[in-house]
Amino acid sequence: MSARGDRPAHRRAAIVGLGLTEMGKVYGPTSQRFAAEAVRRAAEDAGIRLSDIDGLLVSAGVTRSVDLSLQVDLGLHDLRLLTQMQAFGSTAGAMVQYAAMAVESGMADTVACVFADAPLQPGRGSGSAYAGRAAPRGWSGLLDASGFAGPNTFYALAARRHMRAFGTTSEQLGAVAVAQRAWAGMNPLAQLRDPITLADHQESRFVVEPFHLLDCCLVSNGGVAVIVTTADRAASLAQPPVSVMGWAQAHPGKRMRRDDDFGLVSGAARSGPAALKMAGVGVDDVDVLELYDCYTFTVLLTLEDYGFCGKGEGGAFVSEPGVLGPGGSLPLNTGGGQLSSYYMWGMTPLAEGVIQARGQGGERQARRHDVVLVSGNGGYLDHHSTLVLGSASAL
Amino acid sequence: MTIDPVARDTASADFFDGTRGGLFLLRRRRSTGEYLDPRSLPLPGDEADWEYVAARGGGRVVSWATVHSRKEDRPEAVRTVVGIVELDEGPWWWCRLDDVDPDADLADLRVQVEVVPSGPAPEDEMVPVFRPARLEHAESRSAR
Numbered sequence: 001m002s003a004r005g006d007r008p009a010h011r012r013a014a015i016v017g018l019g020l021t022e023m024g025k026v027y028g029p030t031s032q033r034f035a036a037e038a039v040r041r042a043a044e045d046a047g048i049r050l051s052d053i054d055g056l057l058v059s060a061g062v063t064r065s066v067d068l069s070l071q072v073d074l075g076l077h078d079l080r081l082l083t084q085m086q087a088f089g090s091t092a093g094a095m096v097q098y099a100a101m102a103v104e105s106g107m108a109d110t111v112a113c114v115f116a117d118a119p120l121q122p123g124r125g126s127g128s129a130y131a132g133r134a135a136p137r138g139w140s141g142l143l144d145a146s147g148f149a150g151p152n153t154f155y156a157l158a159a160r161r162h163m164r165a166f167g168t169t170s171e172q173l174g175a176v177a178v179a180q181r182a183w184a185g186m187n188p189l190a191q192l193r194d195p196i197t198l199a200d201h202q203e204s205r206f207v208v209e210p211f212h213l214l215d216c217c218l219v220s221n222g223g224v225a226v227i228v229t230t231a232d233r234a235a236s237l238a239q240p241p242v243s244v245m246g247w248a249q250a251h252p253g254k255r256m257r258r259d260d261d262f263g264l265v266s267g268a269a270r271s272g273p274a275a276l277k278m279a280g281v282g283v284d285d286v287d288v289l290e291l292y293d294c295y296t297f298t299v300l301l302t303l304e305d306y307g308f309c310g311k312g313e314g315g316a317f318v319s320e321p322g323v324l325g326p327g328g329s330l331p332l333n334t335g336g337g338q339l340s341s342y343y344m345w346g347m348t349p350l351a352e353g354v355i356q357a358r359g360q361g362g363e364r365q366a367r368r369h370d371v372v373l374v375s376g377n378g379g380y381l382d383h384h385s386t387l388v389l390g391s392a393s394a395l
Numbered sequence: 396m397t398i399d400p401v402a403r404d405t406a407s408a409d410f411f412d413g414t415r416g417g418l419f420l421l422r423r424r425r426s427t428g429e430y431l432d433p434r435s436l437p438l439p440g441d442e443a444d445w446e447y448v449a450a451r452g453g454g455r456v457v458s459w460a461t462v463h464s465r466k467e468d469r470p471e472a473v474r475t476v477v478g479i480v481e482l483d484e485g486p487w488w489w490c491r492l493d494d495v496d497p498d499a500d501l502a503d504l505r506v507q508v509e510v511v512p513s514g515p516a517p518e519d520e521m522v523p524v525f526r527p528a529r530l531e532h533a534e535s536r537s538a539r
Contacts, residue, residue, distance in 0.1 A: 138404035139434050142522060145399040145513055146491040147475035149462045156460035157479055157489075164458070164502045206472070209461035209497070257432075258485040263458060 003278060013100030014234040014241035014395055017046025017112075017227030018354045023342035024191040026221045027122050031065040034223030035116035036073045042112060042225040047238030050074055053227070055081030055108035057095040061117030061345060070114070081108040088378025089292055090249065091115065092224075092346030093385030097247040099228035109229060115347040116223030149208060151294065152216060154380040156208040158263030159297035163210060165264060166312035168300065170210055172319045174201035176296040177214045177339055179324035184336025186326070186364035191218055192340045215296045217338035224347035226354065231395045242357040243390035245371070246279025248272070250384045267384030268305035268375060279371075279388035283307045287368040288356045289330065290349035292377040293337040302375050303332075306386075331356070331366040346376030346385065357389045370394065398491065400514030401522055406434070409447060414510045414521035418449040421484055430484035452508040453528060454480040457487060461497045480506055480525050491524040 019042030021034050029037070035058070043050050053076055060066040068084055081102050087094050092115055099111035136144060148154070162168050178198055184190035196214065204213040234241035250267030254260045276282055283306065293299045300314035308330070309317035317323065323330050335341045335352035342348060353374040355361050361369075369391055376385040403411040410433045413420035422431040425444050437445040459478035466473060476492040478501065493509075495501055506525040513522045 136399075137402035138407045141401045141404075142407070143489060145401045145522065146489075146524070147398075147462050147477045148489065149464065153460055153462055153477060157458045157477070160460055161458035161479075164500070206461070206463045208463065209474075255487075257487065258481060260487060262479070 003280060007104055010230065010232040011104050011106070012231040012395060013103050013228055013244040014231050015096070015226050015244060015354050015389070016229050016234045016237045016239055016241050017042040017048065017225075018239075018351060019043070019045055019225040020189065020351060021116075021223045023189055023222040023344070024218075024220050025120055027120070029118065029221075031061060031063055031116045031118045031223070032067070032070060032073060034118060034221065035066045035070050035114045035225070038116060038223035038225035039070075039074055039112050039114050042227045045239060046227045048110065048227065050076065052110050053112050054079055055099065055102055055111030057081070057099060057111060057113045058084045059091040059095060059113075059115040059345065060084060060086070061115060063117055063119050065118070066114070066116050081111060087249075087383045087385065089294060089345045090376035090378040090383040090385035092350045093247070093374060093376035093387045094249060096226065096228060096244060096350065096387055097249070097385065100244045100247065103228055103230050109233065111228045112225055113228065114223065114225035115345055117344070118221040120219055120221045151380065152208045152211060155295045155297060156211045158301075158381055159295065160210055161263030162297065162301065166315065168315035170202065170212070171198060172315035173210075173215055173296040173300065174198045174212075175319040175324065176293070176299050177201050179318075179328070180293070180333045180337045181340045182325045183334050183364055184340035186362065187335045187341050190336045190341035191220065192336070211295060214339075217294045218340070218343045220342040220344060222342060222344060224344045224351050226350065234395065240358045240392045241395055242354050243392070243394035244387065245281070245390045245394055246275040246277070246388035248274035248278065248386050250274075251382065253382070255380065255382060262381065265311070266301055266305050266377065266381045268302045268377070268386070271384045271386040272306035272373075272375070275386035275388050276373075279390070281371055281388065285371050286373045287331070287370055288334065288353070288366045288372040289332045290353040290356070290372065290374045291333060291337075292346060292349055292375045293333055293339050294377065296339065298377055299333065299337075301381075302377070306373070306375075326364065334361060334364050334366060349374050349376070350387070353387070353389050357391050359391065398511065398513050398522060398524070400516065400519040402518070403520055411520045413447065413449070414523060417510050419452060419508050419510065419523045420447045421450050421482070421486060422446070423448045430482075430486055432486040432488070450508065451483055454482040454488070454506055454508075454525065456492070456501045456504040456506060457481050459492060459501045476501075478525070488523075492526070493524050494526045
């Protein structure tokens with residue numbers, strides 16, 4: 001990918017619309033309806049008509065129940081770009097990357113990227129929201145029968161390895177949860193807003209050791225969409241444009257092999273520096289961090305891999321007083337993240353990144369927000385996407 | 396120890412044929428001698444270079460986690476230990492760890508495979524679980 005300065009200024013990609021539906025235990029709408037509503041709200045936010053959209057990228061989420069027929073539901077005709085994407089939790093960042101490439105190349109002018117999911121059902125707990133989907137046979141059946149309880153188990157194995165290798169502690173993971181809950185208290189969309197303490201984290205029940213309940217993300221129904229267009233078009237629209245300054249992906253593909261660094265290093269170690277290089281900025285230039293947080297551990301590992309602290313030093317970094325949380329030196333997951341606000345895969349950090357880059361975070365707004373780093377993580381640390389977003393001055 | 400019934404599918408049929416005979420089958424490339432996870436598949440045209448071989452059955456724990464599950468008839472959570480085992484041949488295997496202390500440090504613990512029934516019915520497949528290789532483990536601990 002070419003450096004930002006090599007791309008024609010008038011066609012540089014910008015995020016101009018953000019649409020969020022109601023989030024959380026919202027029953028009734030299907031995933032597809034949430035998706036349609038999110039796109040409608042994003043277009044309204046941008047100040048464009050739905051008919052201005054000529055590209056649509058769809059992410060179906062865990063329940064896989066949003067598809068290309070969304071075009072018809074939205075009444076979009078003669079699209080120049082339409083596809084469904086799947087890179088799990090890294091999909092949102094990847095969608096924006098492909099949308100940016102599409103508008104910068106002239107393939108399309110205005111691309112909507114949307115994610116929606118509705119796994120929660122009335123009367124069923126979050127823990128069972130994804131149950132019953134895995135095949136009880138073959139390789140996946142063998143894992144199920146052996147006791148592997150979905151992603152919680154895989155990430156717990158990763159975290160345990162990090163803890164054993166570097167001395168990372170459960171209390172250090174808890175520092176991430178406590179800080180993010182404090183941010184969530186200032187986010188009207190957050191599902192969980194009551195403050196928590198480190199003692200609350202430690203006393204919450206174990207899900208899969210070493211993870212307590214408060215190490216794990218929420219489960220949410222809802223939808224999020226963003227609109228990507230060119231800089232010249234963005235200038236006349238309703239919202240402060242958010243520059244897409246740099247981007248990258250990394251997909252290590254090494255799981256199950258000898259010497260795999262599972263739990264120690266993720267694709268973030270390649271994706272982060274590549275995206276920053278493309279944007280022409282460094283770690284020290286980053287004002288706000290919105291990191292994918294399916295678990296507290298994922299945040300800690302990504303901080304290390306992006307270079308905000310040394311490898312193995314993530315635990316000490318996140319638990320140092322005055323670093324995380326409102327008023328800290330590093331605005332990180334300022335909406336509460338997936339741990340406390342809502343779980344929309346990579347759209348959770350992306351949406352908050354857009355809000356912060358625009359300067360629309362209200363009482364949780366970071367004072368400086370010219371460079372916002374957004375991560376996505378998918379599979380079991382198998383897929384990573386990074387976006388470097390900039391405030392309107394970066395266009 | 397309880398384990399839920401597992402059924403085979405086309406992709407796993409050869410592996411479960413092996414476990415019925417008490418074997419834990421790996422894949423190996425004849426040309427390089429490289430051992431691969433049994434789920435690995437050869438590229439089209441490479442099939443003749445791949446063979447099934449029985450693992451020696453030993454390995455060491457890379458990481459472990461303890462799953463807490465709740466049953467309606469039990470007040471306390473049931474704790475099940477699972478782990479990643481690096482087999483002596485090289486591949487990693489994600490599996491149940493039995494007869495281990497869930498509160499112990501299990502890193503680098505020497506383990507040995509045992510093939511056990513996954514359920515009571517004749518069609519329920521035999522599955523591999525790993526248990527401490529007690530003699531070797533004791534030797535490795537005493538050498539520290």
